[in-house]
Amino acid sequence: MTELVDSDARPCSPEVLGSLARPVKVGVPKESVNGERRVALVPDAVRALIGTGLAVSIEASAGEAAGYPDAEYVDAGAEVVGRDAAWTSDIVLRVATPTVEEVNRLSSGSVLIGFLAPLTSGDTTRAMAAGNVTSLAVEAIPRITRAQSMDALSSQANVAGYAATLLAAREAGRFFPMMTTAAGTVKPARVLVLGAGVAGLQAIATAKRLGAVVSGFDIRRAAWEQIASLGGRPLRLDFIPDAETEGGYARPLSDEENQQVRDALDENAARQDVIITTAQIPGRAAPVLITAAGVANMAAGSLIVDLAGDSGGNCELTQAGELVVHDGVKIISPSNLESDMAAHASQLYSKNLENVLGLIIEEGSLKLDFEDEIVAASCITHQGEIRHERAREVAGA
Numbered sequence: 001m002t003e004l005v006d007s008d009a010r011p012c013s014p015e016v017l018g019s020l021a022r023p024v025k026v027g028v029p030k031e032s033v034n035g036e037r038r039v040a041l042v043p044d045a046v047r048a049l050i051g052t053g054l055a056v057s058i059e060a061s062a063g064e065a066a067g068y069p070d071a072e073y074v075d076a077g078a079e080v081v082g083r084d085a086a087w088t089s090d091i092v093l094r095v096a097t098p099t100v101e102e103v104n105r106l107s108s109g110s111v112l113i114g115f116l117a118p119l120t121s122g123d124t125t126r127a128m129a130a131g132n133v134t135s136l137a138v139e140a141i142p143r144i145t146r147a148q149s150m151d152a153l154s155s156q157a158n159v160a161g162y163a164a165t166l167l168a169a170r171e172a173g174r175f176f177p178m179m180t181t182a183a184g185t186v187k188p189a190r191v192l193v194l195g196a197g198v199a200g201l202q203a204i205a206t207a208k209r210l211g212a213v214v215s216g217f218d219i220r221r222a223a224w225e226q227i228a229s230l231g232g233r234p235l236r237l238d239f240i241p242d243a244e245t246e247g248g249y250a251r252p253l254s255d256e257e258n259q260q261v262r263d264a265l266d267e268n269a270a271r272q273d274v275i276i277t278t279a280q281i282p283g284r285a286a287p288v289l290i291t292a293a294g295v296a297n298m299a300a301g302s303l304i305v306d307l308a309g310d311s312g313g314n315c316e317l318t319q320a321g322e323l324v325v326h327d328g329v330k331i332i333s334p335s336n337l338e339s340d341m342a343a344h345a346s347q348l349y350s351k352n353l354e355n356v357l358g359l360i361i362e363e364g365s366l367k368l369d370f371e372d373e374i375v376a377a378s379c380i381t382h383q384g385e386i387r388h389e390r391a392r393e394v395a396g397a
């Protein structure tokens with residue numbers, strides 16, 4: 001691990017980064033995960049950061065897959081560098097969770113910000129602590145009003161909800177809108193969206209804009225109004241009490257409640273051409289909402305797009321990343337849909353990171369305030385320690 005040094009050749013730390021004689025350097029390495037097309041900073045964000053007194057180094061071709069060529073970064077004032085220089089910057093910005101090998105490239109005392117999978121990737125957490133990296137995981141940013149502009153989970157789920165609906169429209173083999181033609185009139189598609197959080201509400205809005213007859217379901221009653229405000233019909237399963245907790249998230253249902261919901265949805269599935277599922281409770285396996293019997297109730301040619309495949313799937317038959325065909329019903333569970341819309345996904349993500357940097361940088365210097373609840377909640381490792389309680393458990397430290 002490289003030791004980051006300041007101009008007086010002292011070993012670096014966030015405290016030292018706060019008093020560097022040169023501008024703090026933000027590095028953006030090229031994403032390495034297969035299929036990841038996003039980039040952590042777009043040229044407009046580079047321009048804005050340089051305007052606040054930071055320097056930006058971007059690895060050559062890091063933005064290319066998202067539609068941002070190196071020349072645009074140079075125009076924005078960034079230095080285009082090789083892999084090592086990007087990884088050894090003072091602050092490194094990243095989209096996908098880095099591998100241990102990548103974490104080991106970081107300088108001791110540097111800051112890493114990105115999706116760091118603190119609840120699933122113990123190896124990454126241990127490597128960050130061992131390397132004396134201060135890490136901020138964007139997925140651990142609390143979903144509070146002040147943090148909305150930094151909420152990368154939401155910005156990216158929005159993109160995924162939109163992309164999932166376009167995928168469904170493409171794969172359904174039928175029109176979404178009603179179509180009146182000389183050769184006859186075609187009925188609009190019936191689309192049901194399960195889980196009306198960020199991705200689900202965007203899926204409802206998008207399916208509605210495409211002309212489908214849309215309904216939506218969530219176990220939080222507040223979501224019913226939101227479904228209706230987007231032109232969807234809320235499925236009011238009011239035999240289940242409101243499942244919203246104080247923090248705004250849903251509580252897990254009891255086995256009996258789950259069974260009641262599944263029975264109702266299995267029966268409702270028979271009336272749908274397309275079901276898009278997005279139900280989740282953070283940190284838990286996805287609830288199964290459509291069973292094999294529900295799939296069997298659907299007409300041949302119907303489609304399920306399951307966004308929750310990576311956490312087990314909302315449909316009993318889902319296989320993450322695979323196409324399953326059951327009694328003529330197609331079930332698809334794509335991952336990383338955000339990369340299908342890499343230009344705008346990157347633009348939104350980049351704005352989230354710009355706002356996180358605004359929180360930890362004052363007049364061009366790094367100032368980490370652990371009294372701030374956003375910093376405290378999202379900081380995974382600092383000065384060799386794993387500060388985040390659940391990440392510490394997952395890392396077995």
Ligand SMILES: NC(=O)c1ccc[n+]([C@@H]2O[C@H](COP(=O)([O-])OP(=O)(O)OC[C@H]3O[C@@H](n4cnc5c(N)ncnc54)[C@H](O)[C@@H]3O)[C@@H](O)[C@H]2O)c1
Nearest residue numbers: 157160195196197198199219250279280287308335336337
């Ligand atoms: N595949 C992809 O490319 C991709 C991309 C982004 C997000 N996702 C996934 O999409 C899902 C939704 O993400 P989000 O950011 O919208 O989450 P969110 O937390 O905003 O929304 C999830 C919703 O599910 C609801 N819910 C929980 N249990 C339920 C149940 N039993 N029945 C009905 N509704 C229930 C919650 O009340 C909440 O409104 C997650 O599984 C996420 O991992 C997938």
